[in-house]
Amino acid sequence: MSEAVTRIQVGGTAGSEPYEVLVGRQLLGELGGLIGDKAKRVAIVHPEALAETGEALRADLAEQGYEAVAIQVPNAEEAKTAEVAAYCWKALGQSGFTRTDVVVGVGGGATTDLAGFVAATWLRGVRWIAIPTTVLAMVDAAVGGKTGINTAEGKNLVGAFHPPAGVLCDLAALDSLPVNDFVSGLAEIIKAGFIADPVILELIESDPQAARTPAGPHTAELIERSIRVKAEVVSSDLKESGLREILNYGHTLAHAIEKNERYQWRHGAAVSVGMHFAAELGRLAGRLDDATADRHRTVLESVGLPLHYRYDQWPKLLETMKVDKKSRGDLLRFIVLDGLGKPTVLEGPDPAVLLAAYGEVGE
Numbered sequence: 326m327s328e329a330v331t332r333i334q335v336g337g338t339a340g341s342e343p344y345e346v347l348v349g350r351q352l353l354g355e356l357g358g359l360i361g362d363k364a365k366r367v368a369i370v371h372p373e374a375l376a377e378t379g380e381a382l383r384a385d386l387a388e389q390g391y392e393a394v395a396i397q398v399p400n401a402e403e404a405k406t407a408e409v410a411a412y413c414w415k416a417l418g419q420s421g422f423t424r425t426d427v428v429v430g431v432g433g434g435a436t437t438d439l440a441g442f443v444a445a446t447w448l449r450g451v452r453w454i455a456i457p458t459t460v461l462a463m464v465d466a467a468v469g470g471k472t473g474i475n476t477a478e479g480k481n482l483v484g485a486f487h488p489p490a491g492v493l494c495d496l497a498a499l500d501s502l503p504v505n506d507f508v509s510g511l512a513e514i515i516k517a518g519f520i521a522d523p524v525i526l527e528l529i530e531s532d533p534q535a536a537r538t539p540a541g542p543h544t545a546e547l548i549e550r551s552i553r554v555k556a557e558v559v560s561s562d563l564k565e566s567g568l569r570e571i572l573n574y575g576h577t578l579a580h581a582i583e584k585n586e587r588y589q590w591r592h593g594a595a596v597s598v599g600m601h602f603a604a605e606l607g608r609l610a611g612r613l614d615d616a617t618a619d620r621h622r623t624v625l626e627s628v629g630l631p632l633h634y635r636y637d638q639w640p641k642l643l644e645t646m647k648v649d650k651k652s653r654g655d656l657l658r659f660i661v662l663d664g665l666g667k668p669t670v671l672e673g674p675d676p677a678v679l680l681a682a683y684g685e686v687g688e
């Protein structure tokens with residue numbers, strides 16, 4: 326018996342083209358319709374870990390009459406570089422890719438960020454479709470049109486807002502995901518819980534061990550709820566002129582940790598430490614009640630996400646945070662909570678408060 330497919334609409338307001346995020350199983354039948362009949366060529370960007378999937382998709386699209394090319398890129402953050410983007414541009418050039426042709430990004434958030442960026446920049450923007458294969462990419466990276474790559478100076482420093490034409494979240498893909506990567510995606514789900522949908526937290530707290538596996542009873546609901554949070558925010562503020570900043574909860578410190586680790590840490594793990602820090606910052610700044618701040622530790626720890634990072638790295642992390650995308654001039658800005666589901670901006674916190682908050686995180 327085939328399971329129901331959930332369709333979540335994104336965009337369609339604030340001048341952006343609407344598109345759908347589909348969540349279910351066996352969704353590849355939807356791909357042809359999303360590619361459309363104007364395309365002659367399709368490029369499938371996939372990581373090494375999904376070589377078989379990439380080739381199967383290529384063969385399927387070739388059978389449907391497209392000139393299909395598979396572009397294999399390195400796993401994880403190794404793909405989010407200028408060199409790998411240039412490699413993809415070369416492949417598109419060599420296959421004669423035109424403005425009506427389509428890029429398909431299949432993989433985790435690193436792959437969809439790269440594929441979207443390549444689509445955004447090729448001929449100043451071609452159509453692209455995301456097929457996220459990690460929890461994190463389904464609930465966050467593939468939705469909302471932020472695309473980009475890292476540089477040695479920082480995370481996602483080069484990129485473009487370029488929404489996909491559609492997002493296909495096939496839950497079956499999660500069966501092959503290593504547990505650490507599954508759990509890393511829970512960090513962005515928990516983020517959605519704290520900033521907007523506390524039911525997410527209750528579902529995880531009801532059985533944290535079950536939440537760690539694709540077979541858990543609430544997996545589909547957790548994914549769908551998180552996508553709805555993201556969809557609602559990016560639909561009203563695609564280019565982050567205000568509201569969208571709330572999706573950056575925990576990310577100011579997270580991105581500094583990722584850079585400090587030369588992008589060898591998983592994003593979700595860094596976001597977990599970053600949310601712990603943001604909760605302590607909110608508490609010490611007098612914004613967040615103790616119970617909600619403590620709840621961060623309990624829920625993150627219960628699914629096996631990290632809370633701590635090296636204490637001695639604080640000066641370097643602080644320097645990196647100064648060039649976070651939310652900073653304005655010399656003003657550091659953080660997303661903190663005024664309460665559960667009440668994200669807000671904390672501007673220019675007292676350096677002593679920042680250090681004290683990191684004192685809870687550093688080890």
Ligand SMILES: NC(=O)c1ccc[n+]([C@@H]2O[C@H](COP(=O)([O-])OP(=O)(O)OC[C@H]3O[C@@H](n4cnc5c(N)ncnc54)[C@H](O)[C@@H]3O)[C@@H](O)[C@H]2O)c1
Nearest residue numbers: 372374400401433434435458459461465466471501502592
């Ligand atoms: N654009 C956005 O709005 C946005 C939002 C959140 C995160 N991100 C970005 O997403 C990235 C993190 O994404 P991620 O956590 O998915 O990590 P990832 O893309 O690095 O994937 C993790 C690993 O899993 C492998 N993999 C992917 N799918 C698999 C599967 N089904 N089975 C087995 N292995 C599989 C990948 O090849 C990789 O080695 C970061 O670069 C982060 O900055 C972007």
Ligand SMILES: O=C(O)C(=O)C[C@@H](O)[C@H](O)[C@H](O)COP(=O)(O)O
Nearest residue numbers: 465469471480481569572573576650
């Ligand atoms: O979509 C957004 O906006 C987010 O902030 C979601 C984050 O989870 C994501 O990691 C994003 O890539 C961070 O964006 P950045 O602009 O801080 O690089």
Ligand SMILES: [Zn+2]
Nearest residue numbers: 465513592596
């Ligand atoms: Zn993130």
